[in-house]
Amino acid sequence: MNWIDIGALADIPPQGARVVKTASGCVAVFRTAEDQVFAIDDACPHKGGPLSEGIVHGNAVTCPLHAWVFSLETGMAQGVDEGSVNSYPARVEAGRILLDASRLARRSAA
Amino acid sequence: MKQKLVVIGAGMASGRVLEQLTELAPDAFDITLFNAEPRGNYNRIMLSPVLSGEKTYAEIVTHDADWYAARGIKTVLGHAVTKIDRATKTVSSAGVETPYDQLIIATGSAPFIIPVQGHKLPGVVTYRDLEDANAMIAAAKPGAKAVVIGGGLLGLEAAAGMQLRGMEVVVIHLMGHLMERQLDPAAGYLLQKSLEARGMKIHCKGATKAILGHERVEAVLLEDGTVYDADIVCMAVGIRPEVRLANDAHLDVGRGITVNDAMQTSDPSIWAVGECVEHNKQLFGLVAPLYDQATVLAQALLGQDSAFRPVQTATKLKVTGCDLFSAGDFADGPGREDIVFRDPARAVYKRLVIEGDKLLGAVMYGDTADGNWFFGLIKDGTDITPMRETLIFGPAYQGGAQADPMAAVAALPLSAEICGCNGVCKGKIVDAILGGANTLDLVRATTKASSSCGTCTGLVEQVMAVTLGDSFTANANPAMCKCTDHTHEDVRRLIKSMALKSIPAVMQELGWRSVGGCASCRPALNYYLIADWPTEYVDDRQSRFVNERNHGNIQKDGTYSVVPRMWGGVTTPSELRAIADAADKYNVPLVKVTGGQRIDLLGVKKEDLPSMWQDLNAAGMVSGHAYAKGLRTVKTCVGSDFCRFGTQDSTGLGIKLEKLLWGSWTPAKVKLGVSGCPRNCAEATCKDIGVVCVDSGYEISVAGAAGMDVRETEFLCKATTEAETMEIIAAFTQLYRENSRYLHRIYKWVAKVGLGWCQEQMADLDMRRELYDRFMLSQSVYQIDPWAELSKPDQLAQWAPMADLSLRAAE
Numbered sequence: 001m002n003w004i005d006i007g008a009l010a011d012i013p014p015q016g017a018r019v020v021k022t023a024s025g026c027v028a029v030f031r032t033a034e035d036q037v038f039a040i041d042d043a044c045p046h047k048g049g050p051l052s053e054g055i056v057h058g059n060a061v062t063c064p065l066h067a068w069v070f071s072l073e074t075g076m077a078q079g080v081d082e083g084s085v086n087s088y089p090a091r092v093e094a095g096r097i098l099l100d101a102s103r104l105a106r107r108s109a110a
Numbered sequence: 111m112k113q114k115l116v117v118i119g120a121g122m123a124s125g126r127v128l129e130q131l132t133e134l135a136p137d138a139f140d141i142t143l144f145n146a147e148p149r150g151n152y153n154r155i156m157l158s159p160v161l162s163g164e165k166t167y168a169e170i171v172t173h174d175a176d177w178y179a180a181r182g183i184k185t186v187l188g189h190a191v192t193k194i195d196r197a198t199k200t201v202s203s204a205g206v207e208t209p210y211d212q213l214i215i216a217t218g219s220a221p222f223i224i225p226v227q228g229h230k231l232p233g234v235v236t237y238r239d240l241e242d243a244n245a246m247i248a249a250a251k252p253g254a255k256a257v258v259i260g261g262g263l264l265g266l267e268a269a270a271g272m273q274l275r276g277m278e279v280v281v282i283h284l285m286g287h288l289m290e291r292q293l294d295p296a297a298g299y300l301l302q303k304s305l306e307a308r309g310m311k312i313h314c315k316g317a318t319k320a321i322l323g324h325e326r327v328e329a330v331l332l333e334d335g336t337v338y339d340a341d342i343v344c345m346a347v348g349i350r351p352e353v354r355l356a357n358d359a360h361l362d363v364g365r366g367i368t369v370n371d372a373m374q375t376s377d378p379s380i381w382a383v384g385e386c387v388e389h390n391k392q393l394f395g396l397v398a399p400l401y402d403q404a405t406v407l408a409q410a411l412l413g414q415d416s417a418f419r420p421v422q423t424a425t426k427l428k429v430t431g432c433d434l435f436s437a438g439d440f441a442d443g444p445g446r447e448d449i450v451f452r453d454p455a456r457a458v459y460k461r462l463v464i465e466g467d468k469l470l471g472a473v474m475y476g477d478t479a480d481g482n483w484f485f486g487l488i489k490d491g492t493d494i495t496p497m498r499e500t501l502i503f504g505p506a507y508q509g510g511a512q513a514d515p516m517a518a519v520a521a522l523p524l525s526a527e528i529c530g531c532n533g534v535c536k537g538k539i540v541d542a543i544l545g546g547a548n549t550l551d552l553v554r555a556t557t558k559a560s561s562s563c564g565t566c567t568g569l570v571e572q573v574m575a576v577t578l579g580d581s582f583t584a585n586a587n588p589a590m591c592k593c594t595d596h597t598h599e600d601v602r603r604l605i606k607s608m609a610l611k612s613i614p615a616v617m618q619e620l621g622w623r624s625v626g627g628c629a630s631c632r633p634a635l636n637y638y639l640i641a642d643w644p645t646e647y648v649d650d651r652q653s654r655f656v657n658e659r660n661h662g663n664i665q666k667d668g669t670y671s672v673v674p675r676m677w678g679g680v681t682t683p684s685e686l687r688a689i690a691d692a693a694d695k696y697n698v699p700l701v702k703v704t705g706g707q708r709i710d711l712l713g714v715k716k717e718d719l720p721s722m723w724q725d726l727n728a729a730g731m732v733s734g735h736a737y738a739k740g741l742r743t744v745k746t747c748v749g750s751d752f753c754r755f756g757t758q759d760s761t762g763l764g765i766k767l768e769k770l771l772w773g774s775w776t777p778a779k780v781k782l783g784v785s786g787c788p789r790n791c792a793e794a795t796c797k798d799i800g801v802v803c804v805d806s807g808y809e810i811s812v813a814g815a816a817g818m819d820v821r822e823t824e825f826l827c828k829a830t831t832e833a834e835t836m837e838i839i840a841a842f843t844q845l846y847r848e849n850s851r852y853l854h855r856i857y858k859w860v861a862k863v864g865l866g867w868c869q870e871q872m873a874d875l876d877m878r879r880e881l882y883d884r885f886m887l888s889q890s891v892y893q894i895d896p897w898a899e900l901s902k903p904d905q906l907a908q909w910a911p912m913a914d915l916s917l918r919a920a921e
Contacts, residue, residue: 006913015626015652018912029912033626050668053656055629062629064656064664069629080556104915 001089003098009035010095017052017061022104027088028052029097030072032059037097038072039090045083115139115411116201116210118191118355122397123384124216125151125173126404127411132181135412139212141183144203147239148188150178154239155397161243161271194359196377212379212411215356215367219349219385219395224259228321234343237268242344249342250275257281257330257340259318261288265346266305272344273310280338281305282316282330284347292436296452297459297475301434304457313338351386351393364388371417372410373403383407389418421489433474435481438488439463440471451502456822460502467495480504519572528573529559529566536573543577550574551592591630593622598851602638611643613650629655634852637739640775641847644888657737661896662719665712670719672698672711673736674726675772678746678764678784679707688729696722706743706781708734717910723897732772732895739853740775741782741843744768745793749786749803758803760786763832767801770836771843773893774885777850777859780843795823798856799839808835812842813857813865821857824865827872838872841881845871848884 012018012031019026019042026042028051036059042052049065059072069078075087089100115131117124120143128151131139143150151173159165178185186203193202194215200207221236223229235245246268249256254277258269261283273279281288287298288305302312317333321343330338351366362368362376366388373381373389383403385395394400399420409416440463451460458476462469462484468491472484483505487494500507505518524537534557542556553570554560560567575582589595596604601620610616613635617627627635636653651659662670674689689709693701699713714722723733735742746764750756764784771782783794784801794800796816800823802809807830814823826842829835845868850859860868871877899905 004915006915011907011912013652013908018908021911021914021916023916026911047666048668050664053660053664053668055632055655056626056652057628057632058625065666067629080558101915 002101003091004101005096006099007097008095009037009092009097012037012097015056017054017056019050019052020099026050026052027099027104028061029090029099030056030061032056032072035092037090037092039088039099040070040072040075041085041087043085044068044070045077045085046081051085112138112140113211114209115141115212115214116208117141117143117214117216118201119216119218119384119386120145120147120149120151120173120185120187121216121218121384122151122154122172123218123400123404124214126401127214127216127383127408128173128181128183130405130408131411132183134408136181138412141181142186142208142210143178143183144186144189144191144201144208146188146190147241149240150174150185150187152240157237157240157243158267158271160240161246161268162274163247163271164274167240191355194355194380196359196380199379210379212381214407215375215380215382215386216384217352217355217386220352221345222348222350223345224318224347226318226320228323228327229345231321231323231327232325233323233327233341234321234345237264237344237346238349243271246272246342246344247275250277251341252276253278254341255280255339256342256344257338258344258346259330260344260346260348261285261312261314262291262346262348263289265344268344268346269305269310272342273308277341278309278311280311280313280330280340282313282318282332282338284315284317286314288312288314289434292473293434293475294440294461294473296450296461297434297436297473300457300459300475311338349385349395351388353386356382356386364391366393369418371406371419373407373418374410381407381411389420392420394420433476433478435474435478436472437481437485438469438471440473446470449498449502462502464494464498467493469494469501519569520576528569529557534559539570539573540577543574548574548578548581550588590634591628593617593624593627593631594620596620598634601635602642602849602851605638605642611639611646613639613653627653633658637775637777637852640892641777641888644891658739660716660719661733661735661737661900662714663737667713669713669715671736672714672719672722672726673704673708673734674731675734675768676708677768678744678761680746680761680765681708685729685731688726688731692722692725695725704736704743706736707745708736708743710736720901720906720909723901727895727898727901733897735772738775739778741768741771741773741780744771744782744784745797746784747786747791749784753786755789756786756803757805758786758808760784760792760801760803763801763803763808763835764792766832767836767839770840770889773895774843774847774889775892776843776847777852778855780846780856782839796820797823799823799842801835801839806830808832810835810838810842812868813860815855815857817855819857824860826865827869837878837882840885841878842868842872844881844885844888847888848881 006020014031015033017028017030019028027039028042030038042050044051044063046068047065049063051061051063053064054061060069061072062069068081071078075085077083088103091098153170153172156165156170160167160170189204191201191203200209221238235242250272256272256277256279258265258281261281265281269279269281287295288301289298306312318330319333320331321327322329322331327340327343330340330343353363353367356363356367367375367382367386369375369382369387369389373383375382384400403418406416406418445465447464449462461473463471469487474481494501522536526536528534528536528539538557539553539559542553547553547556560570590598590601604620608619610619616635632653633655636650639647640649656664662672664670693711696714696718698711702710704710744764744767746761749760750758767782780798782799783792783797785792785794786803788802790802794802795811796814800811800814807828809828810826811823812826815821829838846856846859
């Protein structure tokens with residue numbers, strides 16, 4: 001594990017998301033109504049929709065393009081849609097959001 | 111050894127033959143294609159849009175050089191075949207002989223030229239190929255005069271095209287009414303009236319005596335002495351099959367080249383296809399039977415058994431927006447009866463011709479939506495006795511067992527597509543239902559059918575009814591979403607009666623089953639709370655769909671569109687400069703004029719949005735809310751200031767209305783139109799709210815639509831002053847805001863509450879004033895430019911990524 005600070009929790013509105021740029025595309029970082037944070041790939045496996053722009057409800061997000069729903073915890077598509085996005089360890093410490101850089105690095109190497 | 115196939119003529123029929131042959135048996139033939147025109151196959155049906163300027167030639171090419179090359183087809187373009195030698199099995203073109211084993215003649219048809227004096231003058235053209243269209247385009251200077259001889263389909267398309275190019279057009283037609291082959295006199299008369307209303311001059315029963323001119327055409331003289339000035343004359347009086355080559359080769363020729371059921375001529379190695387053939391004494395001009403011929407010919411060439419059986423064809427045409435449909439045989443005759451429907455005010459005319467218990471023909475003008483249904487009855491020879499009383503009203507009025515719409519759905523094959531958006535066929539839906547999906551929601555969830563635009567919902571429910579039988583009950587008023595059992599109406603009512611003023615309060619008090627709702631109920635709740643508690647509730651951006659959250663329409667690649675407001679569709683040179691500068695500065699890939707009279711800048715990256723907005727704000731422009739469930743545009747015509755017909759200042763009123771209404775959030779988008787006179791150039795009568803100015807004031811109508819559904823507005827009330835018009839429209843908008851279900855446009859809402867109820871509310875002046883005051887109270891909060899708000903310094907950070915690890919991750 002190699003935790004890196006990507007910003008303050010307050011940078012993301014509750015039930016909202018922001019993106020983190022990486023060498024192999026964007027990762028969407030979500031903040032739920034309960035102030036949990038989750039990080040998943042920002043591209044929907046269906047048509048590449050930016051999941052960070054979806055409506056966040058509970059621990060799930062609905063893709064803005066064609067309304068696929070993904071679990072923020074697992075990255076798995078919900079309901080009948082089949083597919084998943086990568087999810088990355090994320091946590092909040094003293095109001096700062098930390099992502100596991102080693103997992104992100106492995107992603108770009110893959 | 112491959113057989114040598116020579117094809118004479120690159121038209122739509124032979125093009126289809128080549129497509130089929132090269133697909134079915136790519137290696138069967140060594141193909142050489144001759145065409146007298148210096149080009150390959152293009153879609154001749156689309157010549158009219160080229161003439162009118164709506165399309166370019168490049169857009170209508172069906173086979174280009176690459177297409178032929180990829181299939182190994184040798185092309186000889188721009189050289190006519192001059193002779194067929196059946197003895198040596200060769201064709202000659204430009205002095206070169208080309209041998210064939212099989213020959214296809216597809217020479218099409220030639221336009222008929224009336225041999226009157228002057229018919230060879232420069233400036234006299236026919237309407238057959240691209241050269242003709244180009245000659246007309248070249249002559250089309252604004253104010254130039256065109257005479258079209260022939261008021262059939264082609265002639266009217268040529269006339270309409272030239273008129274769109276700004277020419278003054280006269281149509282001379284020999285017969286008593288236009289398009290006599292497709293239309294009966296009544297429909298022809300309606301068509302004529304509508305074309306004349308658009309400024310075209312129609313002269314029926316006009317016989318051309320001579321075409322006058324010295325160096326080139328100057329005028330057309332009719333037998334009755336009328337003279338029409340002309341810079342160009344288009345002869346479109348008919349076509350005849352082009353049979354000269356076949357005649358010279360001594361093939362059997364009647365009016366066209368005689369072919370048998372396999373499209374074979376009297377010489378077994380020579381075939382013919384298209385407009386040049388005669389089959390069972392019949393000639394063919396419409397594209398559908400020509401394509402059928404092509405399929406038969408391709409199969410015959412490959413040695414398969416195949417026979418051409420002409421089926422009846424229907425004509426459905428758009429001549430400059432006149433909706434026409436005709437099918438079958440509609441001539442009068444002994445034993446034939448008519449059912450006629452006329453609505454002069456709407457310019458709708460329908461006539462059905464019946465013989466015994468069968469429908470023989472149908473002619474429709476103005477409302478052709480049921481055309482295909484009638485055509486089906488004609489083709490199938492359906493016994494119409496049981497539905498005769500309501501037949502003319504179309505399939506929607508065929509109740510009872512005989513014409514059960516369920517039967518139609520039950521009869522659909524499993525491969526029939528039900529949901530066009532998601533490409534779901536009937537079989538997939540049936541499988542899902544048999545697999546346990548017994549509610550619409552479950553069918554939606556398992557198949558995606560009816561989950562996008564929703565227009566197929568009725569069909570899906572019918573499939574469910576057919577599959578499930580009595581155990582299916584359609585839910586007339588379903589729950590808002592899976593998170594609750596309450597309907598939208600219940601929720602709206604409870605928000606008011608229980609004074610619920612936040613989304614968590616609604617979810618708590620009304621027993622939401624999910625945590626945080628879903629992408630369906632959250633935007634609806636946010637809207638209801640905004641509408642009902644404008645000064646207390648705080649808009650929740652995170653409950654808005656991305657377009658409204660980011661104030662731009664998201665595109666499929668994740669970019670956005672930026673549309674500045676243009677009040678009433680009026681702009682200035684400096685605004686246009688600022689828009690152009692912004693387009694340059696932010697590398698906007700597409701600048702497009704919208705249907706609502708403004709300019710759309712498409713393909714803007716999210717991080718560029720705030721600075722682009724700042725630039726446009728600096729030039730005095732605000733967001734056009736082109737993405738909003740809210741007031742979109744107020745479309746106007748030029749009105750009394752400039753237009754010679756304008757009765758009131760429609761542009762000015764449109765601007766005032768837009769300044770009054772902009773920024774308001776509504777259940778679904780709201781578009782307005784203000785026309786300065788009943789000619790209705792602003793198309794106000796297909797808007798959510800439309801104003802048509804008349805001498806005595808302003809006619810306000812509502813509940814129009816031109817989207818998934820197309821509807822004409824219905825008259826709400828009349829106002830005598832601009833101020834009264836504005837108060838009524840603001841009050842009506844508020845009535846809609848307070849009462850409608852989210853995502854229902856005005857026409858859907860009015861259909862539920864009734865136009866009469868709306869009229870009563872507007873007629874009660876106290877009620878109207880209160881609605882107006884509540885609207886203005888909401889506007890005091892929400893009439894703010896989101897561009898200015900969201901591009902303030904403290905807002906800028908949110909538009910960019912929160913961190914950039916691209917370098918770090920690469921290390």
